[in-house]
Amino acid sequence: MTPVASKIYTDDVSLLMVLIDTNPFFWNSINSTLSFSKFLSNVLAFLNSILLLNQLNQIVVIATGYNSCDYIFDSAASQNHNQRAENLLQKLEDFVHKDESLCRDDSVDGPGFSLLSGSLSMALCYIQKVFRSGPLHPRPRILCLHGSPDGPGQYVAIMNAIFSAQRSMVPIDSCIMGAQHSAFLQQASYITGGVYLKPQHLDGLFQYLSTVFATDLHSRSFLQLPKPVGVDFRASCFCHKNTIDMGYICSVCLSIFCKHHKKCSTCGSDFGQPQTQDSSTPDRKRKTSVDK
Amino acid sequence: MLRKETNGEERRFDRDEEEDEEENDRGLDAWERTYADERSWESLQEDESGLLRPIDNKTLYHAQYRRRLRTATAARVQKGLIRYLYIVIDLSRAATETDYKPNRMVVVARQVEAFIREFFDQNPLSHIGLLTLKDGVSHCLTELGGSPESHIKALMGKLVCSGDASLQNGLDLVHSLLNQIPSYGHREVLILYSALSTCDPGDIMETIQKCKSSKIRCSVIGLSAELYICKYLCQETGGSYSVSLDESHLKELVLEHAPPPPAIAEFAIANLIKMGFPQRAAEGVISICSCHKEAKVGGGYTCPRCKARVCELPTECCICGLTLVSSPHLARSYHHLFPITPFDDVAPTVSSDPHKVPKNCFGCQQSLLAPGNLPGLSVACPKCKQHFCLDCDIYIHESLHNCPGCESFRHSKSQ
Numbered sequence: 001m002t003p004v005a006s007k008i009y010t011d012d013v014s015l016l017m018v019l020i021d022t023n024p025f026f027w028n029s030i031n032s033t034l035s036f037s038k039f040l041s042n043v044l045a046f047l048n049s050i051l052l053l054n055q056l057n058q059i060v061v062i063a064t065g066y067n068s069c070d071y072i073f074d075s076a077a078s079q080n081h082n083q084r085a086e087n088l089l090q091k092l093e094d095f096v097h098k099d100e101s102l103c104r105d106d107s108v109d110g111p112g113f114s115l116l117s118g119s120l121s122m123a124l125c126y127i128q129k130v131f132r133s134g135p136l137h138p139r140p141r142i143l144c145l146h147g148s149p150d151g152p153g154q155y156v157a158i159m160n161a162i163f164s165a166q167r168s169m170v171p172i173d174s175c176i177m178g179a180q181h182s183a184f185l186q187q188a189s190y191i192t193g194g195v196y197l198k199p200q201h202l203d204g205l206f207q208y209l210s211t212v213f214a215t216d217l218h219s220r221s222f223l224q225l226p227k228p229v230g231v232d233f234r235a236s237c238f239c240h241k242n243t244i245d246m247g248y249i250c251s252v253c254l255s256i257f258c259k260h261h262k263k264c265s266t267c268g269s270d271f272g273q274p275q276t277q278d279s280s281t282p283d284r285k286r287k288t289s290v291d292k
Numbered sequence: 293m294l295r296k297e298t299n300g301e302e303r304r305f306d307r308d309e310e311e312d313e314e315e316n317d318r319g320l321d322a323w324e325r326t327y328a329d330e331r332s333w334e335s336l337q338e339d340e341s342g343l344l345r346p347i348d349n350k351t352l353y354h355a356q357y358r359r360r361l362r363t364a365t366a367a368r369v370q371k372g373l374i375r376y377l378y379i380v381i382d383l384s385r386a387a388t389e390t391d392y393k394p395n396r397m398v399v400v401a402r403q404v405e406a407f408i409r410e411f412f413d414q415n416p417l418s419h420i421g422l423l424t425l426k427d428g429v430s431h432c433l434t435e436l437g438g439s440p441e442s443h444i445k446a447l448m449g450k451l452v453c454s455g456d457a458s459l460q461n462g463l464d465l466v467h468s469l470l471n472q473i474p475s476y477g478h479r480e481v482l483i484l485y486s487a488l489s490t491c492d493p494g495d496i497m498e499t500i501q502k503c504k505s506s507k508i509r510c511s512v513i514g515l516s517a518e519l520y521i522c523k524y525l526c527q528e529t530g531g532s533y534s535v536s537l538d539e540s541h542l543k544e545l546v547l548e549h550a551p552p553p554p555a556i557a558e559f560a561i562a563n564l565i566k567m568g569f570p571q572r573a574a575e576g577v578i579s580i581c582s583c584h585k586e587a588k589v590g591g592g593y594t595c596p597r598c599k600a601r602v603c604e605l606p607t608e609c610c611i612c613g614l615t616l617v618s619s620p621h622l623a624r625s626y627h628h629l630f631p632i633t634p635f636d637d638v639a640p641t642v643s644s645d646p647h648k649v650p651k652n653c654f655g656c657q658q659s660l661l662a663p664g665n666l667p668g669l670s671v672a673c674p675k676c677k678q679h680f681c682l683d684c685d686i687y688i689h690e691s692l693h694n695c696p697g698c699e700s701f702r703h704s705k706s707q
Binding site: 236 | 370373374413418448476477541560562563564565566567568569571572574576589596597599618619620621622624625626627629630653654656657658674683684687691692693694695696699700701702
């Protein structure tokens, strides 16, 4: 391994963690207008262009599967030195076969969700390793190439990963391949300061990737990148799963309800009298009728 | 809790014992002993290319971390998530002592600022207020508020130290201020006490009983020495008392109060709190913001009840008083409700068998072998059985709160 002194880490060196969604149920469904092989050829051209931008740029590819997640490619590993990104294809194929063999569900409704929280957690652990390697290191960022719909059971895990990325100042960029927007990735990009994009014409995917996601973090301050449009921060109530803009929160377990209950269904605490006025700010409130 | 209390004294006690023994044996001064007994230059080693190898503190640090983790996650204990915390800073004559560089007051202000940021990061729905003890009376520096900027601005302003500290006046003021908060909140006080005495107008025992019956949890961090009255106060109210040895120890002790403490169920009545989830306004909209009273373009949030514009969340709407939060703020506290299980150490007999232990850490792909292909230290998740390196273990439990192994397998036991 070359000693650190010979590497000159200028501020435009990046470490790009790419999380590729390989959910077969999504790629084969009507939601996808692009075939997986065309998608891969666009992505490989993009990855090669990143490696060409700077000699010290590093790329790590993690596959987000339906049943599992795994590392596919690391450009800094010794066997991959000076290799092109096409070398990931063999390992990707092995991963897809293994993912398929782990499948236990006989039938799946619709595209199903892929394990984004797993690959985000692995990417963040790798980034922490890079931070620990010393004072000189490339600036990391995460790019999610995602198409599957959001899995509601992953909400807490994805939010934990987002907050950890925010604390480590790692932006999470997202490029959505599917038909509908992903609320989780919109929040991720907003909270961590990344870029969220849902391309209109997926045939030109390489153009979107190279103009929006290829620049390093330092140069982003000089560019006009797509701005977030209407991030929805409203919560869903635990009883009906409807999005609400005013609700009641249990003070013990922070569960959200749309109307007043006698007992919390999550933690079982019994509640006191319904509060019609906040007792903490009596002087600032206007006298209004009982609100609901 | 007991462990936290006696941590400061344990460390000091050990050092005293050691020094007494050796003084009797050899009659050497302490500075001489550092050269005679602890030859620090002998622990340096060179690797194959002649460069110095860094001294391995990793195992020590990791063992200390795991001890802390075990006490913290001993059981699934209910935590008080909505906290109303008053920080009482001692600005008496004792705070001008220079044993902490440049003086105690500056060091305390610095640590409290870091604490406030960490506190709002971990408890976004809670409130902090600041009080000072000076000249025998106690003043309110900032009111209870939910945003860090106003408190930090007050702390960074000019702070003058003089006079005596009065613990009773501080507790009286806190008691009267905390009586006004809603019943579902947990009431806490953190006192950073530098003085060695307290100058009280009445019977402090009565004040302590008053605080105990109002269910206020008082904790003290001492900067000089252990005081009986502080210890009594903390024992009666269920808080923790610790004395710091130096600046880094003070930082550790202060940050220990950032995560929510175990809650005593009778202390706060469970209640449903009405909250609003405002939407973010579109970029080009111009409206008058209710907190700054001036016209602003774009950004901002609209209160769902009265449609006033507010600049940042979480906050209370100035017009109608509704608490406004966004769903990520609630999500920040979920890891306290769903903690992950601590990982188990992998026994050396298992780690030496190359078939049982993978070569790389599951999270960061770092090699789990020590230099020379010897088996290294690793830990494993009890649910998904994946192996991780020690650094990933610390990062996962302190910051990430997700096990990558459990999240990466659809049919693991946790799903």
